[in-house]
Amino acid sequence: MIIASIVALLVGLGAGWFIRGLRIPQQIVNTELEDNFKLQLKQLEEKLTEKQEVINELKSTQASNKATIDGLSARKNELDIEIALVKEQLRGAQEELKNVKQQNAQLVAEEKNRIDKYQNDVATLATIKKGIEEDRNKEVEKENNEQIEYIKNQKDTWAKHQANVKNTIKNIASKLTIEYVAEVPFRGEPDNTLKICDEFVIFDAKSPGTDDVTNFPDYLKAQAESAKKYAKKDNVKPDIFFVIPTNTLGGLEKFVFNLGDYNVFIIAVDSLEQIILSLKKIEEYEFAEQLSPEDRDSICRILGQFAHMTKRRVQIDSYFMKESIELMYKADNKLPKEILDKAIEYERSEKLNPPSDKRAKVLSIKDLEKDSIKLKKETSSRGIAVNEDNISSGIENINLYQSDVAQEKPKIEK
CATH class of the missing domain: 1.20.58 (Methane Monooxygenase Hydroxylase; Chain G, domain 1)
Structure with a gap:
């Protein structure tokens, strides 16, 4: 251009x-x-x-x-x-962001659900925990109440045993016209004291503190040794009697403690009348030397029979007590829980009413024989065989003393 x-x-x-x-x-x-x-x-x-x-x-x-x-x-x-x-990457990033937002929304929803579930679980767990704690507190309270009731019952049992022994001895003393000494003229407070032949005869009531009688023999031994405080007193008979509940005889092996200057005899409430009667028999003579050989032999024979009968009674009661305890263990372990709980409920509501001693009432031998005949008829009508001869021979064939068992020669089978 x-x-x-x-x-x-x-x-x-x-x-x-x-x-x-x-x-x-x-x-x-x-x-x-x-x-x-x-x-x-x-x-x-x-x-x-x-x-x-x-x-x-x-x-x-x-x-x-x-x-x-x-x-x-x-x-x-x-x-x-x-x-x-970059646009492609941006589209990818936007797509990824969209996916992340969706995932985030899903995770937020899941987290909310998880938190709600956690809070519900915590609330449920707290409710369960509270229920368990309440149940446990009730169980502990129940156990404590049962323990308190048990201790109270043990104290009541001990008090009842003491009262029963005292009432029994007083009734026997009244019936046999024996002096019951309420306050002894020497230091100490024995549970019961009778004055026979110008001697103070002491009867102390003893009972285990619990149902476990394992330590009861050691307790009796210690009490027997401490009874020296009575035996050394003037005009106190050197034979002291510990009166224990009949159901505790099975846990004992030793019934006499020879402690040098005095002896301690372990007896049951049931044998009080026979023993006091024997002591009363001696009082009928002004001096023991005045007893005729026949009377002395009769007294010794009766005392021996009483002792033998009491020991056999202890032996048989021990056997039945052992069998009863094993049966109770079987019931606890083998019975269905519902039946066992129902049985325990009935057991707690059940109450035995054995015949009780009444003041100034004499047990008639004829009445006892009538009751025995009536009982035999009832057992026979129910198909129960009661053969006194077989029972007597069977019991007598059982060794009573350990020395008899040691001396018995073992049989050799041919």
């Missing part, structure tokens, strides 16, 4: 010179024209040079711009690729 402008300018200038040359003389025209032409040509050349420089500069700028444009185009392509990649 610039070159075309220059050419047009030159053509215009040439045309102007030609027209002016027609008007002036040829020589003047040629000189001036030549000078002008040279001048203009020079100017044009200078302008042309300038323009050429401008063109070259523009070409250079164009080339540079083209290179820049090419670079920018290449960069644009790269950026387009990067933008496409």
